[in-house]
Amino acid sequence: MFDGKKILVGVTGSIAAYKSILLVRMLVKAGAEVKVVMTPAAKDFVTPLSLSTLSKNPVLVDLFQEGSWANHVLLGRWADVMIIAPLSCNTLAKMANGFCDNLLLAVYLSATCPVIVAPAMDEDMWKHPSTKTNIDKLKSFGNRIVPVEKGELASGLYGDGRMAEPETIFKFVNDILYLDRALAGKKVLITAGPTYESIDPVRFIGNHSSGKMGVAIAAEMAQRGANVYLVLGPSSLEINVPGVFVKRVESSEEMYEACAEKFPSSDIAVMSAAVADYTPISKSKEKIKKTTDTFRLDLAKTKDILKSLGQQKKNGQLLIGFALENNNEREYAMNKLKSKNADMIVLNSLNDAGAGFGHDTNKITIFEKNGDEIAYEQKTKQQVAKDIVDRIIKMMYA
Ligand code: CTP
Numbered sequence: 001m002f003d004g005k006k007i008l009v010g011v012t013g014s015i016a017a018y019k020s021i022l023l024v025r026m027l028v029k030a031g032a033e034v035k036v037v038m039t040p041a042a043k044d045f046v047t048p049l050s051l052s053t054l055s056k057n058p059v060l061v062d063l064f065q066e067g068s069w070a071n072h073v074l075l076g077r078w079a080d081v082m083i084i085a086p087l088s089c090n091t092l093a094k095m096a097n098g099f100c101d102n103l104l105l106a107v108y109l110s111a112t113c114p115v116i117v118a119p120a121m122d123e124d125m126w127k128h129p130s131t132k133t134n135i136d137k138l139k140s141f142g143n144r145i146v147p148v149e150k151g152e153l154a155s156g157l158y159g160d161g162r163m164a165e166p167e168t169i170f171k172f173v174n175d176i177l178y179l180d181r182a183l184a185g186k187k188v189l190i191t192a193g194p195t196y197e198s199i200d201p202v203r204f205i206g207n208h209s210s211g212k213m214g215v216a217i218a219a220e221m222a223q224r225g226a227n228v229y230l231v232l233g234p235s236s237l238e239i240n241v242p243g244v245f246v247k248r249v250e251s252s253e254e255m256y257e258a259c260a261e262k263f264p265s266s267d268i269a270v271m272s273a274a275v276a277d278y279t280p281i282s283k284s285k286e287k288i289k290k291t292t293d294t295f296r297l298d299l300a301k302t303k304d305i306l307k308s309l310g311q312q313k314k315n316g317q318l319l320i321g322f323a324l325e326n327n328n329e330r331e332y333a334m335n336k337l338k339s340k341n342a343d344m345i346v347l348n349s350l351n352d353a354g355a356g357f358g359h360d361t362n363k364i365t366i367f368e369k370n371g372d373e374i375a376y377e378q379k380t381k382q383q384v385a386k387d388i389v390d391r392i393i394k395m396m397y398a
Contacts, residue, residue: 002032005177008075008111009034010084010104011051012091013041015154016120016163020085021046023166024054027173035075036060037104039091063103072103076110081177084108085146086120086163089131095143096134112242114176114223118146118169123159142223142241146172182393184225189259189266190218191273191305193233195252199297200284208357209274211235213322216385217270218244224389229266231258233273252276252302259305263312268392270320271306272346274357278302310341318343318396320388324357326350333367343369343395346388354378366391 007027011020020036027034034055038048040062048059063072076082084091084104091104095117100106108115117138125131126148135145146169151162164172192214196204215237218230222243230239230246233255239246249255252275263269278299288295306321313319321342323333326349333347347365348355355363355378363378366388376387 001174002027002030002177005032006078006080007032007034007173008079008082008107008113009036009051009055010082010087010108011036011038011042011046012084012086012088012104013039013045014086014088014120014163015045016086017042017045019163019166021050021054023083023085023169024051026166026170028055030170033057035078037075037107039088039102039104041088041090060103063106072106073110075107077112079111079113081114081116081173082108082111083116083118083169083173085116085118085169087117089119089121089125092117092119092131092134092138096137114181115141115143116146116169116172116176117143118163119148119161120163121148121161122153122155123157123161126159126161142219144172144176180223181225182397183221183268183389186226186267187265188218188221188226188228189231189262189269190214190221190228191231191233191255191259191271191275192218193235193237194274195233195255195276195302196250197252197276197279197302198250198283199280200286200288202287205276205278205280205299206234207274207276209233209235210358211237211273212358212360212381213362213384214270214272215239216381217272217388220382220385220389221268221270224393226268229262231255231262231273233275252279252305256303256305256308259309263309263317266317268318268320268396269309270388270392271309272322273305274324275305276302304340306342307340313341318392320344320346320392323347324350329365330367330373333365337367337369344391352378364388368395 035057036051036055036059038061052059146164149162193211194207194209196206198204218228219241222228228244281298281300319342323336325332329349333345337345345367352363354361362384365375
């Protein structure tokens, strides 16, 4: 089942560490190659000998072992998936804040693969606001959390916080490796954010796009295994998502150039940027002085990136565009599907509260080339990104 898969199991100091022995055994039995990294505290709960015997590999604990340096970067890159089970409250806090005072944390920070964590702690600790903040931070890094279970805890109390059973973690790993990794090896080109069309050295024509929707799609694509090239207009968002390469551009012309170069080698292109439709014909090198009572600015149409990619599209490539409308939404969206030779148009209506520029939520309707039309409820942009990527995957394998 896991033949040829490389799995890195991280074990931290928690009573639930005994379950990691069973997990390692199940993974090895399923055909995976397993390496185990432990925190020093984990050794008080399970012995490296048990884990090295079951994993058939030496267990790593220290950054320096027997006079040599454990290469955490290579380990982080070796794995197809890293599972930290159990994840103690202490290691969780360190991961959320970028601490690196042991080998397990160094490997975590170097890992380029999906990371799954299975927290284990007492209910009061689990419910503490700082734990919640730390878990949210891990989620924002793209890490996957195996939900804790209710049951008897190490303290003798009954409640939430028990680490999931090894069978549940095993299934979670299976889903990540196979179902959730449907885009493994695929190259995806995404545009996001506004463009700024320069008038003079201090002024430009721009728009209110934040880039949030496109960035959420980029993160979701990467989560499913894609190699993402994100062409991002001037947005204040800081993006640090494994699997997403960010090319910052400013004008529609720069965005066009970046897309024209990358599209031929892309499997999927998602054009979510709010590209300026017009740009000043001449851009003044000097700051324009207010010497006249009226001021006229001549504009020329920008290149339509989506349309131009639609003209070059080859068999096997998927092209997705966006439409932001405030009247005749359906008709305009369907027209765009045809006129731009897109496979899918994602419509946001300006009439829906909580949709469009700047919001953290969006409400979309997807129009597909085969005639399917799916209207969704208002959701967070992350959830909307999931819906869009699910449809793209469905279309890809149809
Ligand atoms: N788009 C693009 N290049 C442009 C303009 C838009 O790639 N120069 C893309 C957007 O990223 C989006 C879609 O085209 O995916 C939007 O379609 P478009 O017809 O340009 O929408 P509007 O700008 O709203 O145009 P109109 O005013 O004609 O509705």
